Amino acid sequence: MEPEQVTAQPSRNVWVLAECREGELLEVTLEMLGDARQLADKLQGQVEVLLLGNQVESLVPRLGQYGADRVYLAEHPLLERYLSDLYLPVIADLVRQHSPGIVILPATANGQDLASRLAARTGAPLVSDCVIFKLGSAGELEAVCPGFGDKVYVRILLTGSLQIVTMRPGAAGVEKPKKARTPEVVKIEPGLSPGQSRTRLMEYLPGDPRLIDLVEADRIVSGGRGVGGPEGFKILEQLADLLGAAVGGTRVAVDNRWIPFERQIGQTGKTVAPKLYLAIGISGSSHHIMGAKGSETIVAINSDPNAPIFKTAQLKVCADLHEVLPILVKKLEGLTGKTQG
Ligand SMILES: Cc1cc2nc3c(=O)[nH]c(=O)nc-3n(C[C@H](O)[C@H](O)[C@H](O)COP(=O)(O)OP(=O)(O)OC[C@H]3O[C@@H](n4cnc5c(N)ncnc54)[C@H](O)[C@@H]3O)c2cc1C
Structure with missing residues (x-):
């Protein structure tokens, strides 16, 4: 499939994909918010969070405490657990409509899977498993990520109107901003049907x-x-x-x-x-x-x-x-x- 071009004006908004497990936000979500807040403040933009799941609205205040200005909330029973065929269209649609400048996803199994699909769908550059983010002199994103089994670190500059990165859990630590926010909540009707996913989650088997x-x-x-x-x-x-x-x-x-x-x-x-x-x-x-x-x-x-x-x-x-x-x-x-x- 040809990538969809994201053509809107370059945006200063930084997006974070919240990841939840058993109704709780994974710690890496709060870590990503800390970095997103710093980047957005420098860019004079907003921190916007994508929160997908089933009955997850109660998590919104916590996202505000950690720096979210706006939350795009997509709730649906089919979004209870991650399935790429269901999550990707919802997120890709939002990206197309709102044109964020930077999207940060967690470098977890689900986040990595989704990030590569989103990059392919939008044609945006993707750098995975980053541990540090900075802004270059022209406001472009600079990411540092480990290579060769963490033996070296590489600095990578991303360009383009949309830049996608994944962030390694535990790399940044959680920092609560001085100012808590009450995020604006934008509710999304995902309009999903069970037949839309080519895979079906049969059972969740917790690992050892x-x-x-x-x-x-x-x-x-x-x-x-x-x-x-x-x-x-x-x-x-x-x-x-x-x-x-x-x-x-x-x-x-x-x-x-x-x-x-x-x-x-x-x-x-x-x-x-x-x-x-x-x-x-x-x-x-x-x-x-x-x-x-x-x-x-x-x-x-x-x-x-x-x-x-x-x-x-x-x-x-x-x-x-x-x-x-x-x-x-x-x-x-x-x-x-x-x-x-
Ligand atoms: C370039 C380089 C990279 C390295 N990278 C790593 C790394 O990634 N990770 C890493 O771990 N090390 C790394 N090392 C090795 C590191 O320097 C240490 O040698 C190593 O961490 C020591 O491991 P240890 O604490 O198990 O052993 P030791 O230093 O030998 O300590 C054993 C401890 O057990 C205690 N002890 C013994 N018996 C008992 C008992 N019965 N009850 C209670 N306490 C007891 C002792 O008092 C002692 O404090 C690296 C070294 C180099 C040079």
């Missing part, structure tokens, strides 16, 4: 939280050399299961093949920003902390009172992990009613 991408995890149980070996990681897995957390670790744990490389956190691993980061038997080297310092709360369990991790952690447990973890697991089993065998 221990294996979800660390970048998207709200809670992480992370282990280092102190864990002692792959056997030692078994109790971390149990703990993670009880907490609904993902499992990660240090380079030492990866180099010793106790956990796979995609579970490494730090300078040469993943950069994470969970609400809870449980660092177990981890010394807290700068190379490791670099990847975990965006965590809201760090809890460290370490037997060495001088371990550097205690300088970063908010909750410090100076003890042998082999004594503490079984107690913790038992307590959580009691609280959750789940048993770990």
